[in-house]
Amino acid sequence: MIKRRNFLKAGLLSSVIFLASQEKIFAATTTLHTLECMQRDLLYDAKVMPTYEQINPNKYILIIFNHSRISDEEKEYLKNGATWLNEEAMEMYKTSYVSLDSEKRQRVLISFSSHNWGSDYIYKILSYMMESMLGDPIYGGNKNGSGWDFVGHIGGQPSPKEAYL
Amino acid sequence: MYDICIVGSGAGGSPIAYELANAGYRVVVLEKGKYYHEEDIDKDEIAVSRRDKFTPTLKDEFHIVNGERGWNFWNGSLVGGSSNLMSGYFHRMKPNDFKLLSTYGKIDGANIVDWAISYDELEPYYDKVEKVIGVSGEVKQHKFLEPRSSKKFPYPKLAETKVTTWFDKACKNLNIEFFPTPRAILSTPALDRNTCAYSNFCGSYACATGAKSSARAALLQKCDAKVIPEAFVYKMDSDAKRVTAVHYYDAKKNSYTIKAKIFVLSAQAIESSRLLLNSKNKYFKNGLANNSGQVGKNLIFSAGGVGEGRFDVKDLTPGLFFNRSIQEYEYEKDGKKYKGGTTDFLYEHANIISRAIKEFYDAKGNILWGKELQDKMKKSLTSTKVLTFEVFNDWLPTDKCNVEADAKLKDKYGVNVASINLYSHPHDIKVGEHLAKQGEKVLREMGARDISVNISSSPPPNLVAGGCRFGDDATSSVLDKNCKAHELDNLYVTDASFMPTGGSVPYTWTIYANSFRVADVILKELS
Numbered sequence: 157m158i159k160r161r162n163f164l165k166a167g168l169l170s171s172v173i174f175l176a177s178q179e180k181i182f183a184a185t186t187t188l189h190t191l192e193c194m195q196r197d198l199l200y201d202a203k204v205m206p207t208y209e210q211i212n213p214n215k216y217i218l219i220i221f222n223h224s225r226i227s228d229e230e231k232e233y234l235k236n237g238a239t240w241l242n243e244e245a246m247e248m249y250k251t252s253y254v255s256l257d258s259e260k261r262q263r264v265l266i267s268f269s270s271h272n273w274g275s276d277y278i279y280k281i282l283s284y285m286m287e288s289m290l291g292d293p294i295y296g297g298n299k300n301g302s303g304w305d306f307v308g309h310i311g312g313q314p315s316p317k318e319a320y321l
Numbered sequence: 322m323y324d325i326c327i328v329g330s331g332a333g334g335s336p337i338a339y340e341l342a343n344a345g346y347r348v349v350v351l352e353k354g355k356y357y358h359e360e361d362i363d364k365d366e367i368a369v370s371r372r373d374k375f376t377p378t379l380k381d382e383f384h385i386v387n388g389e390r391g392w393n394f395w396n397g398s399l400v401g402g403s404s405n406l407m408s409g410y411f412h413r414m415k416p417n418d419f420k421l422l423s424t425y426g427k428i429d430g431a432n433i434v435d436w437a438i439s440y441d442e443l444e445p446y447y448d449k450v451e452k453v454i455g456v457s458g459e460v461k462q463h464k465f466l467e468p469r470s471s472k473k474f475p476y477p478k479l480a481e482t483k484v485t486t487w488f489d490k491a492c493k494n495l496n497i498e499f500f501p502t503p504r505a506i507l508s509t510p511a512l513d514r515n516t517c518a519y520s521n522f523c524g525s526y527a528c529a530t531g532a533k534s535s536a537r538a539a540l541l542q543k544c545d546a547k548v549i550p551e552a553f554v555y556k557m558d559s560d561a562k563r564v565t566a567v568h569y570y571d572a573k574k575n576s577y578t579i580k581a582k583i584f585v586l587s588a589q590a591i592e593s594s595r596l597l598l599n600s601k602n603k604y605f606k607n608g609l610a611n612n613s614g615q616v617g618k619n620l621i622f623s624a625g626g627v628g629e630g631r632f633d634v635k636d637l638t639p640g641l642f643f644n645r646s647i648q649e650y651e652y653e654k655d656g657k658k659y660k661g662g663t664t665d666f667l668y669e670h671a672n673i674i675s676r677a678i679k680e681f682y683d684a685k686g687n688i689l690w691g692k693e694l695q696d697k698m699k700k701s702l703t704s705t706k707v708l709t710f711e712v713f714n715d716w717l718p719t720d721k722c723n724v725e726a727d728a729k730l731k732d733k734y735g736v737n738v739a740s741i742n743l744y745s746h747p748h749d750i751k752v753g754e755h756l757a758k759q760g761e762k763v764l765r766e767m768g769a770r771d772i773s774v775n776i777s778s779s780p781p782p783n784l785v786a787g788g789c790r791f792g793d794d795a796t797s798s799v800l801d802k803n804c805k806a807h808e809l810d811n812l813y814v815t816d817a818s819f820m821p822t823g824g825s826v827p828y829t830w831t832i833y834a835n836s837f838r839v840a841d842v843i844l845k846e847l848s
C-alpha cells in the first residue's frame with residue numbers, strides 16, 4: 157500500500173520529457189532526474205555549505221509536489237522549468253541537461269540565467285533548497301542541523317513534532 | 322438561545338466574550354479557524370511563514386484587489402485571530418487622533434472626520450488593556466506622551482539587546498526623543514500566564530508560553546465563553562430592527578443556526594463588511610445595516626513603510642528585544658502644521674529561510690548559486706545583523722478605498738468574496754517620507770551601512786480598519802458612538818471597522834480598548 161502511494165507520488169515527476177527537433181527525438185529524461193541534477197549543480201564548488209546529501213533537496217521537492225498548500229500552477233511551473241532547462245541544453249549542445257558533463261551544465265545554467273524566466277526558475281528551485289537546508293530537520297533536510305550550523309542559526313523552540321504537509 | 326453571539330474571535334470580539342461570560346451571561350463565539358492551544362504551537366518556519374499555515378489557501382478563499390485575483394489579504398484564521406501572530410508593538414492613539422479634522426483641518430480628496438468619542442473616554446480602557454490583557458513597558462517622558470491614568474505600566478519592560486545602547490546614544494547625539502516600545506507581552510509571570518521565553522520567533526508565530534497577549538491566551542482561555550472553531554458564518558438574518566440569527570458552516574459544510582439576544586461582529590475590517598453586504602434581506606436590500614450605503618466605505622490601512630540598515634556584529638544573544646520607538650507626532654513644514662506619526666525600530670525577523678533567500682542576487686541583480694552564493698550567505702548571515710524600522714502614519718480615508726461584495730466570484734463555501742479597491746492619498750506618502758528621514762538619520766548615526774528606505778502606497782493587510790465607521794450622523798456612518806448599528810437594535814461591530822481614522826500607530830491596543838468599552842455598554846443594556 158505504502159509502496160504504491162510512493163510510486164504515485166513520484167509518478168508526477170518521473171514522466172518522460174522528450175526533447176525533439178524537427179520531429180527527431182534527441183533525448184529523453186525525467187523531471188525528477190533533471191531537478192536532481194540541477195540541484196547538485198546549484199551547489200557547484202560550494203565546499204563549506206552543507207552537502208547535497210545533508211540538504212536532501214530532491215526528497216524535499218517531492219514533498220512540495222505533493223503539498224496540500226502548493227497550488228497546481230506552482231507544480232506545473234516547477235515541471236515546465238525542468239523542460240525549459242533541457243531545451244536550453246538542447247539548443248547549446250543538442251542533448252539533454254542530465255547527459256552533459258558538469259562544466260557544460262554550468263554553462264547551460266549561466267545561459268539559462270540570462271533570461272528572466274531562467275533566472276526566476278533558478279530562484280524558485282534555490283528557494284526550495286533553502287527550505288530543505290534551513291527548515292526544521294523533520295522535513296528530511298538540514299541533516300543534524302547542518303544548515304543551521306552553516307549560518308550560525310538556532311532553530312526555533314518548540315520545534316515541530318510533525319512535518320506540515 | 323444565547324445572550325451574546327460573537328462572530329470572529331480576535332482582538333475585536335474577545336474582550337466582549339471575556340467581560341460578558343465573566344458576568345455570567347451565555348456567550349458563544351463563532352470562529353472560522355482552528356483552535357490551537359499552547360501545546361499545539363511550534364516554531365516551524367516552513368509551516369508558518371512559507372506555507373502560511375494560519376491563513377486559508379488562495380484556491381479556497383480569496384479577495385479581489387483592484388480587480389485582480391492572487392493577492393493575499395488574509396492575516397490569521399484561528400481562535401484568537403491575528404492577535405496570536407502579532408508582534409505586539411503597542412501604542413495608544415493620541416488625543417489629537419480623535420479630532421483629526423478639527424485639529425489639522427480638511428485635506429482635499431480625504432473624508433477626515435473627528436471621532437465620536439474623545440481620548441478621555443477611551444483612556445480608562447487603554448489602562449484596562451495594560452492590566453487585564455498585559456502590556457509591558459516603561460513610561461518615559463517625551464513631547465507626545467499621551468495622558469495616562471496609571472503612572473507606570475503594570476509589567477516592567479522586556480529584556481533588551483545591548484545594541485539598544487547604540488541607538489540611545491545616537492538619538493541623544495541627534496537630540497531625538499525616544500522611548501522603549503510598549504509590548505503586549507508579559508515580562509513576568511502574571512495573570513495566570515507564563516513570562517516571555519524570548520523565543521526569537523514572535524511576530525507571525527503563535528506563542529507557546531502564553532506570554533503574548535493574544536485574545537486567546539489573555540481572554541478566551543480565561544473565561545467560560547463557548548468557542549466554536551471551524552465555524553464560518555456566511556449570513557446574518559434580521560427583521561426591520563433586530564438581527565434574529567446567524568448561519569454558519571462547519572468544516573464539512575454542514576449548516577447551523579445560532580440565535581441570540583445580541584450579536585457582535587468582529588471578523589476583521591474587510592470580512593465584517595463583506596458579511597454585512599452578503600446578508601441582504603427585504604429590510605436591508607443592500608446588505609445588513611447598509612441602507613445608508615456606508616458599509617464597506619472608507620477602508621483604511623496604516624500608511625508608511627519600512628527602512629533598514631546593516632551592522633557588523635557577531636556576539637548577539639538571540640531573542641532579546643530591540644524595542645525602541647520615536648514619535649514625531651506633529652511637525653511643521655513651510656509654515657504648516659502636519660500630523661506626523663510613529664517609527665518603531667526592531668531587528669529583522671529571525672526567519673532564516675527568508676533571510677537566506679534575500680542573498681540570492683549580486684549587486685547587479687544577477688542570480689547567484691554555488692560557491693558565490695555560499696560565500697555571500699555565510700558572510701552576511703553570520704557576521705552582520707539588519708536593524709529595520711517601520712513607519713506608521715495616517716492612511717487618509719477616501720471615496721476610492723473601500724470594500725464591496727464581488728458580484729460574481731465565490732469562495733469554497735459558495736459565498737461572494739470581498740472585492741477591495743485600494744487607493745492611498747498622496748498626502749500619506751508625503752508624511753511617511755518625512756518620518757522616514759528621521760529613522761534613516763538614526764541608523765546613519767548608529768553607523769549602519771546599506772541603508773535603504775521604502776515608503777510606499779502598498780497597504781499592510783494586517784493593519785486594516787474602517788468600512789463600518791462610527792459617528793453621530795446615521796447618513797454618513799454605519800455605527801453609533803457605542804459601535805451599535807444605527808439601523809439595528811442588537812448588532813454591534815467591534816473590530817477595527819468602526820475606526821473613521823487610524824491614528825499613526827498600529828491598531829490593536831485601540832481595538833482591545835474599544836471592545837472593552839463596548840462590553841460595558843452591552844453589560845449595562847443587559848442589566
Ligand SMILES: Cc1cc2nc3c(=O)[nH]c(=O)nc-3n(C[C@H](O)[C@H](O)[C@H](O)COP(=O)(O)OP(=O)(O)OC[C@H]3O[C@@H](n4cnc5c(N)ncnc54)[C@H](O)[C@@H]3O)c2cc1C
Pocket residue numbers: 328329330331332333334351352353354396397398399400401402403404405406407408409410411412524525552553554555587588589590592596783784785816817827828829830832
Ligand atoms: C504578523 C502580524 C503582526 C502584527 N503585529 C502587530 C503589532 O505589532 N502591533 C499591533 O498593534 N498589531 C499588530 N498586528 C495586527 C493585529 O493582529 C490586528 O490589528 C488585530 O489582531 C485585529 O483584530 P481583529 O479582531 O479585528 O481581527 P482578527 O484578529 O483577524 O480576528 C478576526 C477573526 O475573525 C475570523 N473570521 C473572519 N471571518 C469570519 C467568518 N465569516 N466567520 C467566522 N469567523 C470569521 C478570523 O478567522 C479571525 O480569527 C499584527 C498582525 C499580524 C498578522
Ligand code: SF4
Pocket residue numbers: 506507516517518519520521522523524526527528529530531532533
Ligand atoms: S515567548 Fe515571548 S518571544 Fe516567544 S512568542 Fe511568546 S511572547 Fe513572543
